[in-house]
Amino acid sequence: MPQEDLHLRHVEVVRYVTPLREGGSLPALVEADDGFMYVLKFRGAGQGTKALIAELIVGEIARAVGLRIPELVFCQLDEAFGRTEPDEEIQDLLRFSTGLNLGLHFLAGASTYDSLVNTLDPKLASQVVWLDCLTLNVDRTARNTNMLMWHKELWLIDHGAALYVHHTGPSWADVSRRSFVQVKDHVLLPQASQLAEVNAEFREVLTPERIRAIVTLVPDDWLTEPDLSPDEQRSAYVRFLENRVAASETFVQEAENARKALV
Template identity: 75%
Template structure:
């Protein structure tokens, strides 16, 4: 079997703070970087901390592996000077707490929020997204907050910081155990996800152990500072957690199918 090539994210530096995006719970911001592109910057100093960035990175790249559309993710370096001249005290504190490496998504200019009442998604695509969100415990894809955008008539996935919520549970969070996901009943695409069983085998084949390790390897050491475990051990925890979830995928697929049958 050929070796899975290492993955790599580009690194850019913030050159201009454009505006805060106050609809986000962690006060993300629109910024311009030294490549002259605009990005939605997720701050390491926000209330959710670096674990939200870890989830954003891992789940975003898993989605990309499955062929789903996700804006390019980049590491974004923030110089301490940005916090000195910001007049808003709350934003100033956030900037100063986020000096160093953050995470950003390429800004999709002109994109609009997905509305299930307006746009009909094909069952296969809906099933792929529901399957991924069940795998990664993503609670943040509801009708109230879809975290889906329509851009050039195509569906794009954003904002995965609330996924992998088990990693907030303490040092043994990755220990293999049954993990029901009842929140799937509120998934905005569940009514359209009629091909869960069909996409399961294909999705599992794409998310090989090698691919998962390559994705988790992207997480910088400086984001893995919580706890006493060294960074590589913490990465191993993410790999073990995801492999355990994959091994139990029939269980969460059945759970999703049962939830869907209850609402259609």
């Protein structure tokens, strides 16, 4: 895919509607100047811009391999919002989040995926498990599925906890071949019976060119590691993901072993 084919729209937040307090980072429902509602993920929240980087990269990888994810947009937040909010906690969050944040298109009327109620095709379940193994997403458990059912289709949300190793310091990308033991707790693992087939298909899609195009979307001012330029930090993400894809048989086998222990 040519790099120029990948872009995110920019919108201005015009109205803060309500906090979504079920999220640990206190996301909010906002209205933007395009007339749409978005779930806004704040740069000033606890995990900072690294959570936004994970949301962006993993979300666009999911989209690239054909999984459904709400549209991601860059949301510009004016400093004036922090002055008018009466809740002090939210006021601080807004003040620390002035500038460029990340929004997910709000899926009105969507319901949380429930494995006791909703059934998925084994291929789709395998695709989601593969994605989460690739990106070390620890946050897709029965307790917190981070999946929605909207118009009878599965949509993936909330990837801020993925790529968690990028919180460990400037050499984080060197552990790209690390195991992902948390796959044993994945809510879709029992249904993921086509991992080998999905692995072959997704490796074809996630070429080095496509990975680089996705990582290039990350804004400079979200890349805050001291002593490293934005381009050097992007290179770390590219290297990490390329190496994970190249060694995907390892995490697929790990997932297969964990699944055999369950079923």
